[in-house]
Amino acid sequence: MKTIQWGFLIVNYLFLGGLSAGLYFVSALATFLYRIEEPSPYTRIARMGAFLAPWPVMVGCGLLIFDLGRWYHFYKLFLHLRLASPMSIGTWLLVFFNLIALINCYAWLTAAQRDRLFQLVPKFLGFLKKLNYDIDHWRRYLAFLGLPLSVGVGIYTGVLLGAVQSRPFWNTNLVAQLFLFSALSTGCAALILGLARSE
Amino acid sequence: MAARTKRYALVIDSKKCINCKACVVACRAEYNVPLTYSRPWIDEETRGTWPKLMAVFQPEQCHHCAHPACVRVCPTGASYQREDGIVVVNESDCVGCRYCMIACPYDARFFREDKGVVEKCDFCVKRLARGQPPACVETCPSKVRIFGDLNDPKSKLAELIAGRQYRLKKPEAGTGPQIYYLM
Numbered sequence: 411m412k413t414i415q416w417g418f419l420i421v422n423y424l425f426l427g428g429l430s431a432g433l434y435f436v437s438a439l440a441t442f443l444y445r446i447e448e449p450s451p452y453t454r455i456a457r458m459g460a461f462l463a464p465w466p467v468m469v470g471c472g473l474l475i476f477d478l479g480r481w482y483h484f485y486k487l488f489l490h491l492r493l494a495s496p497m498s499i500g501t502w503l504l505v506f507f508n509l510i511a512l513i514n515c516y517a518w519l520t521a522a523q524r525d526r527l528f529q530l531v532p533k534f535l536g537f538l539k540k541l542n543y544d545i546d547h548w549r550r551y552l553a554f555l556g557l558p559l560s561v562g563v564g565i566y567t568g569v570l571l572g573a574v575q576s577r578p579f580w581n582t583n584l585v586a587q588l589f590l591f592s593a594l595s596t597g598c599a600a601l602i603l604g605l606a607r608s609e
Numbered sequence: 610m611a612a613r614t615k616r617y618a619l620v621i622d623s624k625k626c627i628n629c630k631a632c633v634v635a636c637r638a639e640y641n642v643p644l645t646y647s648r649p650w651i652d653e654e655t656r657g658t659w660p661k662l663m664a665v666f667q668p669e670q671c672h673h674c675a676h677p678a679c680v681r682v683c684p685t686g687a688s689y690q691r692e693d694g695i696v697v698v699n700e701s702d703c704v705g706c707r708y709c710m711i712a713c714p715y716d717a718r719f720f721r722e723d724k725g726v727v728e729k730c731d732f733c734v735k736r737l738a739r740g741q742p743p744a745c746v747e748t749c750p751s752k753v754r755i756f757g758d759l760n761d762p763k764s765k766l767a768e769l770i771a772g773r774q775y776r777l778k779k780p781e782a783g784t785g786p787q788i789y790y791l792m
Contacts, residue, residue, distance in 0.1 A: 413719065415707040479705015479725030486704050490685045497708050498684035576678060576714030576782050 419477040423470040424567050425596070427504075428589060430467035431564035432597015433459045434511055438553035438560065456549075458604045459597075460518040464511035467563065471504055496573050500566040507563045510556040517545045517552055564593035615693040616759040617673065617732055618787040620769050625751045626666040628653060632745035632754070639733065639744040646719040648730040649745050667790070668753060670745075671696065671717040671730040672778065675785030679709035679718065679729075688727075694759075694787065697731045700724070714782035732756070759787070 437459025444452035475484045488505070492498040519527065521544065528542045568589030571580045633647045642648060649670035656663045677696045680688045687702035688709050698709075703726040710718045710727060718729045733743035741747065746756040757766030769775075775789040 413710075413716075415710050415720070477706075479703070479707070479720060479722075479727070483704045483725075486685050486702060487706075492684060492686055494681050495684045495708075497682065497706060501684065570708075573682065574678070574712050575784075576712055576779075 416477070419473040423473045426466040426470035426473070427567055428564055428593030429596045429600055430463050430470070430511065431560045432593040432595065433463040433600055434507070434514070434556055434560040434597070435564070435594055436597050436601055437463060438557045441549050441553035454605065455601065457518045458608065459601055460514045462600060462604055464508065464515050467504065467511065468508060471508065496566060496570045500570060503559060503562045503566055507556070507559040510552060510559055514549070514552040514556060517548050561590065565590040614760065617693050617695055618757065618759045618766060618789065620755040620766050620775070620789045620791060621668050622753050622755070622791045623665075623667045624791070626651065626668055626753045627751055628666040629750060631748045631750055632668060635744040635748040642728070643721070643723070646721070648728070669715065669717070670788070672715055672784070672786035672788045673732065674787060676783065678712040678714065678782070678784050682708045682712045684708065695732045695734060696729070697734060698727055698729060700726050703727055714779045714784060715786075
């Protein structure tokens with residue numbers, strides 16, 4: 411009974427996940443190169459990358475969840491960790507990558523932007539305003555933490571398809587490399603577009 | 610006598626198959642499978658050129674592999690292999706990601722849209738527990754299917770595998786299929 415699985419939603423996720431991974435990777439590299447005290451061209455690259463990185467993958471995660479047969483059972487993926495299954499590894503990678511990317515995005519906000527963000531917090535959630543910390547000095551640690559995660563998110567989609575030995579067309583190690591490098595190039599392209607828009 | 614582990618398998622004498630599809634109907638009646646899917650099915654193939662034509666019918670279903678690819682890729686462990694070799698899906702753990710369907714070399718699984726889970730042949734584990742053979746085996750009018758325990762040397766199945774030539778489907782997928790097609 412041959413039927414086609416993994417349609418439109420998954421295809422879009424593969425693109426969005428790779429896009430985020432590439433953005434984060436380039437942003438993290440730029441973070442290693444910039445110096446906080448002097449104005450450098452890397453600051454803009456790192457900041458733009460950090461701002462853009464979390465959103466595509468979050469949309470992608472939504473797509474993944476709604477592709478499930480029973481999306482309200484998605485929490486069951488987090489009750490198990492099966493290292494033999496690329497999908498199980500991928501779900502955990504995505505969770506940690508999303509978290510790190512969001513924190514990194516916050517770490518790159520300027521003081522003025524942070525104040526504007528916390529003005530949007532409604533009054534009854536006033537206690538959240540205590541979170542208005544300056545975590546600029548975390549940037550390099552976050553880049554260091556997130557770099558392997560972004561490579562993981564970029565490469566695991568390829569592993570997901572490449573590990574299937576019953577589809578000979580996919581079943582090659584090159585698929586993983588292809589996904590990783592296309593993720594990096596998509597990230598760079600999105601970054602260039604973002605920088606061009608912000609000028 | 611020490612307890613012996615069972616290893617269920619199926620021998621299919623496909624030359625006897627007349628494509629009556631009684632196995633498909635019996636399975637559907639047993640498990641209430643919607644009409645658009647079925648757990649077992651029959652591959653029809655026409656060989657030769659006119660006027661020398663031959664119809665070949667090959668019953669197909671889950672091969673209950675020794676190293677099932679579907680079990681390996683399942684992210685929640687909903688697909689698992691029992692000790693007697695039967696590969697089953699635990700419906701309450703299945704999230705419906707359909708990775709197992711992509712991993713299966715035989716396309717033996719299908720996705721139930723109404724339930725949102727993946728279903729497959731389970732060698733009728735409920736009937737086995739009652740001591741009955743699987744529904745498709747019991748109903749087959751031309752005795753195509755012979756079900757039994759591989760580890761029992763006295764069974765009809767072990768006898769057939771020892772004495773006749775057989776063919777496995779897609780052994781190159783590396784999953785160790787356990788349906789033996791007699792030549």
